[in-house]
Amino acid sequence: MWKDDLPKPPVGSFETCVRCQKQFTMTKYTVAANPPPGYLCHPCAKSSGSDPFKKPAAPRKRKPATDKRNAPTLDERRLPSLASICIEVISKHIDDVEALGDIGAMNLDEIAKALAKNRSLNAENATLFYSVENEHLILYDVTNLTPPALCTLASLNPNLTNLRLDFCGHMDDSVVGAWAAGLPQLKRVELLGPFLVRAPAWQAFFRAHPDLEGFLITQSPRFDVECMRALVQSCPNLRELRLKEVGQLSDEFLVELKTLGRQLTYLDLSYPGNAEAIHESALIDFLAHVGSSLEHLDLSGITNVTDGVLFRGVKPHVLKLDTLILANTTQLTDAGVAEFFGTWQGAPLSKVDLARNPDLSDAALVALIQHSGENLAELNINGWKGVSEDALKHIPKSVPNLNKLDVGFCRSVDNFLIKDILERCPHVQEIKVWGCQRVSEHCPRQRGVKIHGIESARIF
Numbered sequence: 001m002w003k004d005d006l007p008k009p010p011v012g013s014f015e016t017c018v019r020c021q022k023q024f025t026m027t028k029y030t031v032a033a034n035p036p037p038g039y040l041c042h043p044c045a046k047s048s049g050s051d052p053f054k055k056p057a058a059p060r061k062r063k064p065a066t067d068k069r070n071a072p073t074l075d076e077r078r079l080p081s082l083a084s085i086c087i088e089v090i091s092k093h094i095d096d097v098e099a100l101g102d103i104g105a106m107n108l109d110e111i112a113k114a115l116a117k118n119r120s121l122n123a124e125n126a127t128l129f130y131s132v133e134n135e136h137l138i139l140y141d142v143t144n145l146t147p148p149a150l151c152t153l154a155s156l157n158p159n160l161t162n163l164r165l166d167f168c169g170h171m172d173d174s175v176v177g178a179w180a181a182g183l184p185q186l187k188r189v190e191l192l193g194p195f196l197v198r199a200p201a202w203q204a205f206f207r208a209h210p211d212l213e214g215f216l217i218t219q220s221p222r223f224d225v226e227c228m229r230a231l232v233q234s235c236p237n238l239r240e241l242r243l244k245e246v247g248q249l250s251d252e253f254l255v256e257l258k259t260l261g262r263q264l265t266y267l268d269l270s271y272p273g274n275a276e277a278i279h280e281s282a283l284i285d286f287l288a289h290v291g292s293s294l295e296h297l298d299l300s301g302i303t304n305v306t307d308g309v310l311f312r313g314v315k316p317h318v319l320k321l322d323t324l325i326l327a328n329t330t331q332l333t334d335a336g337v338a339e340f341f342g343t344w345q346g347a348p349l350s351k352v353d354l355a356r357n358p359d360l361s362d363a364a365l366v367a368l369i370q371h372s373g374e375n376l377a378e379l380n381i382n383g384w385k386g387v388s389e390d391a392l393k394h395i396p397k398s399v400p401n402l403n404k405l406d407v408g409f410c411r412s413v414d415n416f417l418i419k420d421i422l423e424r425c426p427h428v429q430e431i432k433v434w435g436c437q438r439v440s441e442h443c444p445r446q447r448g449v450k451i452h453g454i455e456s457a458r459i460f
Contacts, residue, residue, distance in 0.1 A: 010026065017041040017044055018037075022041060030042075119144060123152070134159065137164070141166055141167050142165050142168050154183050157183075161186060161187045162187065162188045162189075163186060163188070164189075166192040170196070173197060186209055190214070194217060196222075202231075207230065212234075214238070214241075216242035221246070221273070241260075245270070261289040262293050265296065268296070270325070272302065275301055280304045284309060291319075295320055295321060306329075314340070315340060323349065323352075330358070341368045342367045347375075352372065362388050365391045365394065366394055374398075374399075376401065376402060377402065379404070400425060403427050405430070415438070430450045431450070432451075432452045
């Protein structure tokens with residue numbers, strides 16, 4: 001644009017515009033006249049269509065194909081049902097509700113769950129769930145209910161036969177005493193967190209309920225062997241027993257429980273206070289006495305659950321099992337579990353949880369699926385870090401009725417396995433893939449199936 005023999009004048013010098021003949025100061029933005037020679041002042045340069053101060057337009061970026069594509073199964077928001085809207089409104093203004101009326105047991109349960117999410121259940125609104133006609137009562141979070149409020153529960157629900165309370169940390173001896181007198185027809189009780197109840201109160205409660213068929217508690221550090229003895233002696237019809245995370249659980253408890261042989265159908269002794277307090281020989285002897293009628297067995301977190309317990313305890317004596325839970329029993333071996341399922345004559349299982357057993361791998365999984373695959377609905381192999389891709393492929397091939405699956409921290413799980421499961425398991429509703437780094441945000445999805453744990457996944 002500039003002539004070689006006429007260099008551009010220095011910045012700051014004065015020049016005359018060749019168009020308007022006005023004097024102006026040279027800058028680095030000064031434009032040369034076209035045709036040359038000479039220069040144009042800024043007004044003349046702008047009027048000629050070349051504005052030196054105008055910034056160049058940024059190049060337009062093309063949208064990635066993945067952003068433009070709209071997958072209805074992922075992005076479509078379905079309108080909530082009228083019932084769910086009503087439940088949300090009721091739970092939000094629960095303190096202003098005078099009566100729930102005849103809304104049905106299912107809706108009442110949904111309201112109780114909604115209140116538990118924000119812990120808004122208290123002594124004032126809890127009475128909305130009470131009725132003289134109640135035979136079953138479930139409250140999912142009674143953290144805010146004091147002992148007097150829990151005693152009132154017995155007075156206003158005298159005909160209860162089935163009671164479940166979660167997070168009942170305020171429950172004490174006075175509450176158990178009120179229930180012993182005020183709930184004469186109680187046959188099943190399920191409690192989470194009755195920390196404060198002492199042994200004499202438990203014993204009196206058992207003596208007051210000789211027809212008790214189900215006693216399921218979690219986290220009760222004061223429940224001792226004397227309570228266990230009173231339960232067995234006072235409640236001869238006991239069929240369901242859960243002593244989960246009970247601090248004093250030991251071999252002595254198993255000795256007392258032997259008298260319930262051939263009638264227990266549900267047994268949960270998981271995660272005792274001392275993981276080594278229950279020994280292998282005691283477990284084997286105990287299963288020989290009570291195993292013939294068991295349908296649900298949970299021995300999670302007991303260190304001395306070994307291959308020997310499977311071969312000498314479960315295999316010969318426990319043949320009616322439907323649910324087997326042996327999570328965090330790290331002495332189990334891959335070869336031992338594989339041989340157990342390969343030779344066990346028990347009925348096919350519908351639920352198996354062998355999570356957090358890092359030594360279990362291909363042989364155990366293949367043998368388990370060959371034994372129970374057709375009937376299996378829930379499978380948890382979380383933490384089987386060594387299981388291979390080939391072994392995992394047996395899940396979509398041979399478990400058609402799968403409903404829930406946890407393959408967290410199984411390193412070989414990838415998008416293709418998830419896709420295969422979604423296509424071949426029509427009843428699947430939930431898949432957990434925590435810690436599976438080969439499962440990406442591009443993992444296939446399907447409406448009605450919840451997939452938890454995908455790294456870098458968008459939250460809809």
